[in-house]
Amino acid sequence: MTSPEQPLRILAHTSAVPRIRRELTRRNLFGLAAAAGGAGVLSACGDGGSGGGGSSNATAVPTDAPASQVATGGPLEGSISMYSWGDYDAPEVLESFTKSKGPKITTDSFGSNEELISKLVASKGTGGYDIVVPTGAFIPQMVQNELLAPINKELIPNLEYMDPQFLGQSWDPENNYSICKAWGTTGFVYDTTKITRELTTWDDFIDAATNEASGKVSVLDDPAEVTGIYYWANGIDWNTTKAEDLDAAEDFVVNTLAPHIAAFDSYPGGQAIPQSTHWLMQVWNGDARIGIQESKDPDKWQWVLGSPATELWMDNWAIAAGAPHPEAAHAFINYVLTPENQLKNVDYIGYHTGAKDIEAQAEKEGLEMLDLVFFTPEQIATMKTGEVNDAQQRTVDIWNKAKAAAGA
Structure with a gap:
């Protein structure tokens, strides 16, 4: 299962109402590579690493990785651009963030980690994106190749609402570059x-x-x-x-x-x-x-x-190196980590977001088919x-x- 140094890994998924199906393959780590030569992109992004979720022996993120634009807690910029998996955020959460905080959010979708990396490598920076959502195993390579910016955790106080079991993963032990978004x-x-x-x-x-x-x-x-x-x-x-x-x-x-x-x-x-x-x-x-x-x-x-x-796989919130709107990006990640917004996203996307006590909240809200959502320690061990x-x-x-x- 997991060693004392590697936290317990728990998955889940919920969706209270039928959803419009996603056209992009969230877990297709190889398909696009085969079609578009993405395997070469991974090679260009450094040796080692892993995919299809996480990696029990992924290279830890170096603490001396190059820094890019780092948020300092200044005024929020007027917009955020997010590059993520298709239909992966509750629209009401995006809308409420803009309404309460101000920055407008635009989203673009990729179909594989290879596509994400290829876009960032080709643009020699962010491609204009602020927030990206890579699978954990790809994070060390992305950091080593200066594709991700450090997260200023002082601006993410809502980390306190995350279950510690979903933090400190092998690819980023100190969560310097990533925060759990979903498991499956x-x-x-x-x-x-x-x-x-x-x-x-x-x-x-x-x-x-x-x-x-x-x-x-x-x-x-x-x-x-x-x-x-x-x-x-x-x-x-x-x-x-x-x-x-x-x-x-x-x-x-x-x-x-x-x-x-x-x-x-x-x-x-x-x-x-x-x-x-x-x-x-x-x-x-x-x-x-x-x-x-x-x-x-x-x-x-x-x-x-x-x-x-x-x-088992895990996707993560991360900030692109050179993000043009780092203050707003941090504010958004902090915003989605509140218990209320975490539950809305669990309900919408259908996967556990790593929040504390999310199973109890889901049961209280009457979400159905929780046997496809929450797994026992014995199941997780497999x-x-x-x-x-x-x-x-x-x-x-x-x-x-x-x-x-x-x-x-």
């Missing part, structure tokens, strides 16, 4: 009217996929997730770089699993679950919850947290963060071969 994990859902036996593990997923659910299976459109099914089911380190493990994963994914796959779909909660397009679907917890809520027959869907192992390592390109190659074999 991976599992699957199945239609119990079509698959009448109980499924509880990745082995069960594989068995059903290659038998009664054949041709009615979808997996996430993400290389790390697709290969993860094999690693998680077989007790192999998800971050392995061993040639024999990669060879075995390729053989399984391409030759055994792919012929039964009907779709590579990163958001089955948007259409596939509500429309019962497929019977068995790999899915992130938050998207599963929304899809089941939007289904005409929610009771037929069963969510399963992938076991015996699965993933979750592992991913890495961007020497196996990245091979993993992308396996994914491409699997799509060709599936004809999807």
Whole structure:
């Protein structure tokens, strides 16, 4: 699970009402890289690091990293520009910030960490952005390459409302450059009217996929997730770089699993679950919850947290180096950390924001399907963060071969 030096990692997701589905893939750490050469961007951003969530062995952020514009608590500028994942903030929180504090907020969306990094590298600075939202594993590389500015924590007193378990992560032990925004994990859902036996593990997923659910299976459109099914089911380190493990994963994914796959779909909660397009679907917890809520027959869907192992990821508030509006950026981050705004964002985005006592608040507010939101310590112990390592390109190659074999 976690060592004394590395805090307990807890995930969650909530959404009280149906949402317009996000068009951008929040966890697609590899897909865009494969399409647009993003792997080279990561190389340009320094060696090491990790992706797909966080990294238990990510390089710690150097304390002597170059500083950029640092807020001092002066007057707020008139605007903020934010570069984040699609539809990742409650509109009412953005609107109330402008109404109460003044700065107007404009947002732009990226579909992967590679895209975020590529934009910042290409612009040799911020690209005009103030706030960015990278996944934790990418933060050391971004700091080392002067893409992030230090956070003046004296201007973020609302850090007191964060659960300490979500602070001090390995990629930024002192939270000098990042603050938790959201956590998530991976599992699957199945239609119990079509698959009448109980499924509880990745082995069960594989068995059903290659038998009664054949041709009615979808997996996430993400290389790390697709290969993860094999690693998680077989007790192999998800971050392995061993040639024999990669060879075995390729053989399984391409030759055994792919012929039964009907779709590579990163958001089955948007259409596939509500429309019962497929019977068995790999899915992130938050998207599963929304899809089941939007289904005409929610009771037929069963969510399963992938076991015996699965993933954990975490996105973070951060400030771009050279941010043109550092005072307003700090004020906004501080504003969203209040308990009231944290709960609004949990409700809207469908993932735990790392706030203190958020589970009790969610229960008090009557939010539904909290088993897809809050996980037990035993479940958390099975979750592992991913890495961007020497196996990245091979993993992308396996994914491409699997799509060709599936004809999807």
